[in-house]
Amino acid sequence: MTCDDYFAQHRAPLALAVRQFLAQQLDYDALQDVSWQLLGQWQSLPRDCADKQADSPQESVFWHLLHSLHLWNQNELAQDPALRHQLHDCAACLLGEGPAPLGCIGTRP
Template sequence: MLEQFIELKTRQLIYYASRYFRGRLPHRELHLFIWDTLEEWAQFGIQLKTPQNQQEQVFWHLLHQLEFWPEQQLKNDPILQHNIQSCLSYLRGNGSIPLDCVGIRP
């Protein structure tokens, strides 16, 4: 069940983040998706903070980055955008795990 949740939410995260960075999704919609995902996660009641695998690690890292940084920084910081695109690429199955990717479960 947990693996299915991460797999489904990873596909959705790719969709939402990609649309956001192409200018096809407002920031508030991305924000709502993230909080809906966190609410669904909370229903699992998992206490272990360590992700099961690298995909889950990158998933949590990317979710945190998208929620942590203000919209202006997400849109205007080329280094942050590069890091986010590296995470998205990895989650799509392209490339290796991004450097400095520290994702933990909430």
């Protein structure tokens, strides 16, 4: 699997998990499981994926969103209106439903 394959395969599942969490259809622990699984799968990719630079604005949003799930605690993710709005916009971007939100810039781990 290439870096591009990884991103293409995992952007929609991440976005959908975030949407489910925001709609209270997925609990925090399950969301964390999804994010850790994604990070674990990234670690198994070839070393040429170690470049920190994302290949596209959408991939940069993917990494920003994934990192945000580990940066903020459960209460902040569930209750902070501005953060929830940002998570929603990031998920929409990953699903091709909107542009990359301003300030949502992430790098590869």
